[in-house]
Amino acid sequence: METVGLNAEFWQGKRVLLTGHTGFKGSWLALWLRELGAEVTGFALDPLEGPNLYELAQVGREIRDVRGDLRDLGALLEAVAEAQPEIVLHLAAQPLVREAYRDPLGTYSSNVMGTLNLLEAIRQVGGVRSVVLVTTDKVYANQEWPWPYRENEALGGHDPYSSSKACCELLAQSYTASFFAPQKYAEHGLALATARAGNVLGGGDFAAERLIPDVLKAWDAGHPVTLRYPQAVRPWQHALEPLAGYLLLAHRLYTQGPEFSGAWNFGPNEGDMCSVGEVVAHLSRQWPDSPGIRVEPSELHEAGVLRLDSGRARQLLGWRTRWSLRECLEHTLQWHLAWKRGDDLRAVTLDQLNLYAELS
Numbered sequence: 001m002e003t004v005g006l007n008a009e010f011w012q013g014k015r016v017l018l019t020g021h022t023g024f025k026g027s028w029l030a031l032w033l034r035e036l037g038a039e040v041t042g043f044a045l046d047p048l049e050g051p052n053l054y055e056l057a058q059v060g061r062e063i064r065d066v067r068g069d070l071r072d073l074g075a076l077l078e079a080v081a082e083a084q085p086e087i088v089l090h091l092a093a094q095p096l097v098r099e100a101y102r103d104p105l106g107t108y109s110s111n112v113m114g115t116l117n118l119l120e121a122i123r124q125v126g127g128v129r130s131v132v133l134v135t136t137d138k139v140y141a142n143q144e145w146p147w148p149y150r151e152n153e154a155l156g157g158h159d160p161y162s163s164s165k166a167c168c169e170l171l172a173q174s175y176t177a178s179f180f181a182p183q184k185y186a187e188h189g190l191a192l193a194t195a196r197a198g199n200v201l202g203g204g205d206f207a208a209e210r211l212i213p214d215v216l217k218a219w220d221a222g223h224p225v226t227l228r229y230p231q232a233v234r235p236w237q238h239a240l241e242p243l244a245g246y247l248l249l250a251h252r253l254y255t256q257g258p259e260f261s262g263a264w265n266f267g268p269n270e271g272d273m274c275s276v277g278e279v280v281a282h283l284s285r286q287w288p289d290s291p292g293i294r295v296e297p298s299e300l301h302e303a304g305v306l307r308l309d310s311g312r313a314r315q316l317l318g319w320r321t322r323w324s325l326r327e328c329l330e331h332t333l334q335w336h337l338a339w340k341r342g343d344d345l346r347a348v349t350l351d352q353l354n355l356y357a358e359l360s
Contacts, residue, residue, distance in 0.1 A: 006244060006357060010251055011036035017085035019070065019118065020092030021063065022047040022054045024205045025134075029089065029243050032353055034062045036247075041083035043068055043076070044092055053204030056345040070114025076121040080128075087130045087250050090118055093165075097138075098209045100161035111164035112171070119175045122190070130253035131192040132246050133172050137235060137267065137308050138162035139196060148235075148273070148309035151196070151263040169194055169263065182258035191253040191261050197242035198235030198267040198308055201328055203335020203352065204345075205239075212329075215280055216336050224291045228298040230277035233305045235267040237321060238328040240356045242266040245319045252317060264317070267308030272325040283329050322359040 016033055020026035021042030033040045040063040047054040054060065064083070068075040070092055093111050094100065100107040115133065122128050140149045141156025155170070157163030172194045176182075180190045201212050208214075218225040245266035252260040267273070277293070284290040313319040323331070331352055338348045 006036075006247060007251070008036045010255075011038045011247075014038045014087055015041075015083060015085045017041050017043065017080060017083050017088045018063075019043045019088075019090045021059065021065070022052070023091065023095070024053055024202070024207065025200060025239050025243065026091045027053040027057060027059045027204065028202065028239050028349070028353070029091065029246070030059050030063055031057060031349060032240075032243060032247070032357075035350070035353065035357070040064065041066060041079065041085065043070075043079045045069060048206065051206050051339070053206075053349070056204065056339065057349040058346045061346075070117055071109055073117045073120065076117050077124060080121045080125045084125075085128055087254060088118070088122060088128055088132070089246055089250060090115065090131070090133045093134075094161070095136075096207065096209055097159055097161045100159060100164065104160040107160050108164050108167070111161075112167045115168045115171055119171060123175070123179050128190055130250045131190065132250050132253070133168060133192070133194045134246065135165040135168050135194050135196050136162070137196050137198050137265070137306060139166040139169050140306075142306060144305050146305060146307075148267070148270075148307035149265070150309045151265055151312060176261060180258075182261065185257050191257045191259075193249055193253055193261050194263045195242065195246055195249060196263060196265050196308070197245070198237045198273075200237060200239040200242065201332050202239040203332050203339075203349065211276060211279065212283070212332060215283060216333075219287060219291055220340070222291055224294045225280065226296050227276055227280065227293050228296065229304075230275060230280070230293065230295055231304070232276050233273060233307065234276070235273045235306065235308045236279055236325055236328070237266075237268040237272065238323050238331065238356075240353065241268065241321050241323065244322075244356075245313055245317070248317050248319050249313075260316070264313050265308045265310045266313055266319065267310045268321055268325065270307075272321075272328075273307045274325070279325070279329070282326060283333065286330065286333055322356060
């Protein structure tokens with residue numbers, strides 16, 4: 001099946017509002033949209049202090065960069081009205097599980113009220129045809145099942161981050177039913193979907209308390225990395241994998257409407273849903289004289305097993321993964337080493353992006 005979402009002819013000149021463009025995934029997506037010829041307006045907070053992909057890859061060079069807080073409805077209304085987007089891709093969020101334990105109020109405020117404000121701005125301004133709200137694989141009521149979760153499984157969330165994202169799924173369902181009902185599509189012209197991605201890896205991720213950044217930071221310093229739960233199983237994938245899914249989904253919503261609404265999983269192949277310890281072991285084989293690991297269990301709850309079933313996206317969207325976990329880690333490490341050497345990271349990032357895009 002044709003991967004139409006990666007078609008530059010479709011994206012050429014499309015007005016796209018991308019929230020969270022200063023973050024890790026948002027930076028990759030902003031660059032990709034510009035490579036496809038879209039007119040991109042980004043709305044986000046400032047990037048993280050210290051090294052970050054947005055600044056290192058000069059992401060803001062060819063997009064309209066708007067700084068603002070999703071919790072500020074007035075600022076969102078102004079940004080949407082000025083950008084007049086045809087397509088909205090919502091990635092902005094407080095994305096860290098442990099940070100959500102430290103600041104649950106801020107996490108719910110950013111993730112839930114921020115998403116609500118965006119939906120309301122889209123509703124009030126009008127003119128948007130396609131909306132993809134990105135949530136997470138952690139929206140499911142995790143039963144520690146050995147089999148993958150499908151989109152029709154129950155929503156839940158033990159921790160504040162997971163719960164806040166499950167709330168976003170309910171918001172999407174409510175706004176679809178109340179304001180963007182499929183049976184009234186001819187009147188409002190908007191189709192909305194949510195996207196649930198696995199644990200993403202890739203060059204340019206410097207966030208604290210994420211596995212690969214923690215590993216690389218520790219090993220760069222010659223120290224073993226501290227793991228909280230090495231036996232935890234997650235759906236690992238390069239960030240470009242779900243981003244390709246978001247682009248494909250946004251295209252189908254634009255051209256085929258509510259037929260492609262609802263929730264969509266974008267996760268890796270079964271063989272790449274492995275434990276934290278296995279991922280670090282993969283990486284250590286590519287790192288000469290790696291200092292290894294040490295284990296310090298955490299008192300905070302973390303799911304033991306989480307797998308995603310992406311059969312719907314494969315069958316109905318024609319989406320598929322292109323890089324194995326081994327290839328994902330190779331590209332991540334290559335980017336990291338280029339950063340350490342002081343290479344041109346915009347060129348490095350675009351080279352990896354184009355290498356991936358050629359596989360489609």
